[in-house]
Amino acid sequence: MLNPYRTHTCGALRSENTKEIVRLSGWVHRKRDHGQLLFIDLRDHYGITQCVIDSESPHFTDSENIRLESVITISGRVVKRSPETVNAHMATGEIEVVIDELSVQSRADVLPLQVNSNAEFPEETRLKYRFLDLRREKMHANIMLRSQVIASLRQKMINQGFLEFQTPILTASSPEGARDYLVPSRVHPGKFYALPQAPQQFKQLLMVAGFDKYFQIAPCFRDEDARADRSPGEFYQLDFEMSFVTQEDIFAAIEPVLHDVFVEFGKGKVVTPLPFPRIPYAESMLKYGTDKPDLRNPLVISDVTEIFKGSDFGLFAKAIEGGSIVRAIPAPQTASHPRSFFDKMNEWAREQGAGGLGYIVFGEDGPKGPIAKFLDDARLEKLRFLTGVQAGDAVFFACDKAKAAEKLAGQARIRLGEELGLIEKNAFRFCFVNDFPMYEYDEEKKKIEFSHNPFSMPQGGLEALETQDPLTILAYQYDIVCNGLELCSGGIRNHLPEVMIKAFTIADYTKEEVESQFSGMLNAFRYGAPPHGGAAPGIDRIVMLLADEPNLREVVAFPMTQRAEDLLVGAPAEVRVEQLKELHIRIALPPQKASI
Numbered sequence: 001m002l003n004p005y006r007t008h009t010c011g012a013l014r015s016e017n018t019k020e021i022v023r024l025s026g027w028v029h030r031k032r033d034h035g036q037l038l039f040i041d042l043r044d045h046y047g048i049t050q051c052v053i054d055s056e057s058p059h060f061t062d063s064e065n066i067r068l069e070s071v072i073t074i075s076g077r078v079v080k081r082s083p084e085t086v087n088a089h090m091a092t093g094e095i096e097v098v099i100d101e102l103s104v105q106s107r108a109d110v111l112p113l114q115v116n117s118n119a120e121f122p123e124e125t126r127l128k129y130r131f132l133d134l135r136r137e138k139m140h141a142n143i144m145l146r147s148q149v150i151a152s153l154r155q156k157m158i159n160q161g162f163l164e165f166q167t168p169i170l171t172a173s174s175p176e177g178a179r180d181y182l183v184p185s186r187v188h189p190g191k192f193y194a195l196p197q198a199p200q201q202f203k204q205l206l207m208v209a210g211f212d213k214y215f216q217i218a219p220c221f222r223d224e225d226a227r228a229d230r231s232p233g234e235f236y237q238l239d240f241e242m243s244f245v246t247q248e249d250i251f252a253a254i255e256p257v258l259h260d261v262f263v264e265f266g267k268g269k270v271v272t273p274l275p276f277p278r279i280p281y282a283e284s285m286l287k288y289g290t291d292k293p294d295l296r297n298p299l300v301i302s303d304v305t306e307i308f309k310g311s312d313f314g315l316f317a318k319a320i321e322g323g324s325i326v327r328a329i330p331a332p333q334t335a336s337h338p339r340s341f342f343d344k345m346n347e348w349a350r351e352q353g354a355g356g357l358g359y360i361v362f363g364e365d366g367p368k369g370p371i372a373k374f375l376d377d378a379r380l381e382k383l384r385f386l387t388g389v390q391a392g393d394a395v396f397f398a399c400d401k402a403k404a405a406e407k408l409a410g411q412a413r414i415r416l417g418e419e420l421g422l423i424e425k426n427a428f429r430f431c432f433v434n435d436f437p438m439y440e441y442d443e444e445k446k447k448i449e450f451s452h453n454p455f456s457m458p459q460g461g462l463e464a465l466e467t468q469d470p471l472t473i474l475a476y477q478y479d480i481v482c483n484g485l486e487l488c489s490g491g492i493r494n495h496l497p498e499v500m501i502k503a504f505t506i507a508d509y510t511k512e513e514v515e516s517q518f519s520g521m522l523n524a525f526r527y528g529a530p531p532h533g534g535a536a537p538g539i540d541r542i543v544m545l546l547a548d549e550p551n552l553r554e555v556v557a558f559p560m561t562q563r564a565e566d567l568l569v570g571a572p573a574e575v576r577v578e579q580l581k582e583l584h585i586r587i588a589l590p591p592q593k594a595s596i
Helices: 060-065 123-128 137-159 200-208 247-265 281-288 314-321 339-351 377-387 402-419 461-467 497-506 511-517 519-525 539-546 577-582
Strands: 021-033 037-044 047-054 071-080 095-106 182-184 192-194 213-222 233-243 278-280 325-331 358-363 366-368 394-400 430-434 439-442 447-450 477-482 485-492 532-535
Touching: 021 047, 021 095, 037 060, 037 071, 047 060, 060 095, 137 213, 137 233, 137 247, 137 539, 200 213, 200 233, 200 519, 200 532, 233 247, 233 539, 247 430, 247 477, 247 485, 247 532, 247 539, 278 281, 281 402, 281 430, 314 325, 314 394, 325 377, 325 402, 339 358, 339 394, 339 402, 358 377, 394 402, 461 497, 485 539, 497 511, 497 519, 511 519
Parallel strands: 047 095, 278 430
Antiparallel strands: 021 037, 021 071, 037 047, 071 095, 182 192, 213 233, 233 532, 325 394, 358 366, 358 394, 430 477, 439 447, 477 485, 485 532
């Protein structure tokens, strides 16, 4: 039976279809009235076909009156366009369809946003009418790209022998660094499920169950504030785990998958060749001021604390005596820049909450600037050596306690790279950052906490936990970073109950709390657990980079607002009193602030 809506899609017709009688259905994308002729660009998922109707047609009036984005079905004859009217930018640009029959399937109201335009519209409008926003060419292409990337990732994992499993969505709350989304239980009054922040425990249990290589395109839920590179509410990751592996085995499994996907969908951009660089956390913090280095930026930070220690530059010398450090950020070929360039960098540093950025300019007449006169020739020569600066360069300095100095130096490196046009164009630059500290000290809570994934194996095992200062212990933890964006976290897991309990007690958990919160995992480990590890590259961030979009919202079909609201369906929303009674829940809203 002939399909009542179409014989072809709106992206299928070519010159070889000339003289054929065809039927097309789609949305009215654009109309152009040329008096005796009305041109309609008809669009569907596959493309656009130009259709034309003559004023003598009985359907002409309806065609004139119908609004854009109405859905119609047309029948007609395919004709070749004249050479001067061929549209080389359209796949169907050599032909058009002369309309004989036209029927309206669905009439559109006045549009709240234009589909056939790339004009900007407010976020609230775009998300409230997301179904219209997704019809726009760029957004449609982004969501298509997402689907293709996921299909490619899935196939590459299967080709490596990974098996795809689904893990529970309703699970138990777990201390993984973010707030859980809680789900009240009707059949267990007063108790709650949690949506998984990640399938962490279940994927490890799959390894204990003997499946060897697991993966899934996993939904994850975290009650976090939104950022440009982090969606509020939910996100997806390529979650995978492997048994009987070292850290390098994990790297060898995932880096060709990411490399090949970025080559496949990267539109010709350069991709870091295999193997990706491995950068220890401490080295990354020193050289780049961050654990998410953008390797498209050639600038490298240096530790020059020793040069200023005991120097005549009292401001830095006294700060160093008080425990501060000094980081140097090179600024190539800026010696000839006007004084205003250096003043603006200083002002920028103050806007970041710092006291400023000292600097030295290595011009033709020797070192100059507000600091140069306080350093003798030997110190200046050592500064040249450590920073690698040449004649014509300048160098900026960040002096503060370690974390603050690293942060400011890292920000200054990024700013200088952008200001001086040093960022490599059309490239995806990957690296692994590894050897993360197992613990960190929380100044506010005045206690030691996990710095990364609490389920990772400490380097040195139980002996390190029992004999070392916790803040000196490294973990088998790693991130994958691309262009300054963290794509992935992972680690070799702690599969030994006694090591896991000790690791958590250092982070102020009691043995009873560990046994209670992780009973499933600990019990499994007591029945024979293989050494195992894995990682979880973020799907949303991968697609965001490949689509060259600045915000995850542009590559997610139905994202929430910055305030974690779904304007399209009206979530979150109040529920009926009857539903709350079934769940044995009473709402206790916070008191409203009095209006002035």
